[in-house]
Amino acid sequence: MTSPSPLWTGKHVLSCDQFDEAMLHVLFETASAMKAMVATKRKSAILTGRVLANIFYEPSTRTMCSFDAAMKRLGGDVISVSESSSSAKKGETIEDTVRCLECYCDILVLRHPVKGTAAQAASAMKKPLINAGDGVGEHPTQALLDLFTVVSAHPRAKSTAEGLQLDSLTLTLLGDLKHGRTVHSIARLVTKLSRPPTLHLVSPALLSMPAEICDELSKANVPMQASDDFAAALPAADVLYVTRVQKERFATEAEYAAVAGSYVVNAAALAAGPAKPDMLIMHPLPRVDEISTDVDADPRATYFIEMENGMYVRMALLALVLGADLSAL
Structure with missing residues (x-):
């Protein structure tokens, strides 16, 4: 496999409305490759030097931990923010929060209790954002x-x-x-x-x-x-x-x-x-x-x-959106 894929590189992941079958095929092929890599080598270095910000304003076990594990399996680093630990407690807007965090990282993952907030945050950003659930909207x-x-x-x-x-x-x-x-x-x-x-x-x-x-x-x-x-x-x-x-x-x-x-x-x-x-x-x-x-x-x-498949699919998403060299898996 090679990369980057123009179908995914640099894109926000906000809604299933944005996907087509060509994108799904690339993603699923990449997820299968991630599963095979983990089974044989456990880790890769294709995202070494990249940083993910996990921003979760609602409780999460699987989504937060699988994104964390996915980034680390690919050699990257993770910073984590919750509502209780962020300046949202002081009244900071979501736009200001994500604009500050993108100064420190390469990609953001956001969960928020209000429908539409992921798209609202992405509109203020230059770097890619992945919607990890927005209220009763989408996941x-x-x-x-x-x-x-x-x-x-x-x-x-x-x-x-x-x-x-x-x-x-x-x-x-x-x-x-x-x-x-x-x-x-x-x-x-x-x-x-x-x-x-x-x-x-x-x-x-x-x-x-x-x-x-x-x-x-x-x-x-x-x-x-x-x-x-x-x-x-x-x-x-x-x-x-x-x-x-x-x-x-x-x-x-x-x-x-x-x-x-x-x-x-x-x-x-x-x-x-x-x-x-x-x-x-x-x-x-x-x-x-x-x-x-x-x-x-x-x-x-x-x-x-x-x-378990959640980790492989999220590994594939991070690699594709960040334009990693998949031939190095």
Whole structure:
């Protein structure tokens, strides 16, 4: 592999709207190369001398740590900022924060509780910014690693130079589709595919997918249906993508209690479905009670593989956006 790729170099990563199939193919090929490199050499030096700023105004385990590990696996360094440790406590604007931090680093990763803040911050910057989640907006790097996981793990999914071939699959999104930025990004990413999967949107009525995203799916001719019946949807699912009900997005405890625990994926439910033997069970994590721990030993449980893939995809993003020489891997 060689680099830089003009498709990625120097670009902000803000929304799944900005991707096309050529970009996805380059990214997934690079992520596969990163996975092979880690398995054999553990580390590379292709980003030596580069610095990443991790700016997280919301709690994070997987996204923050995987970006940190990704940069260090490639020889770079990381500085970390949280809301409690930044001058946001003193009233500093997000624009001033990122303009100061880009003086010290080469690329920024930002998580913020307010939708649209990543784009707002990027508009003030000269260096690239990666959106690590903006409130109920999007989480594009999660969608990228999720799609990479499907392509890597499902026997009927393929990634070729001509595009991703997912049209033989049914992707069932289950749970909080209203507040879940991961499912918003997955839906938007699917609209970029010439051969998309069929989407089955399963949620309580109060947590249904936002209308504007359903409109985007319709305009892109993505096959889809919506229901609130998990048991009826399960037998057709090739990928079951489960999300937690996001308590932190509700105005009152009563509103949350009305929909909490709406669906539980456990061994009994999978057997009763019955779920397909090659179905992938995915979850962006953290989970609360929507996937029972008795599913963890099921060979279809893919969520921890998904988390590992997150590091490889983020390694690929950092290398591509920073224009690293991939021939040196």
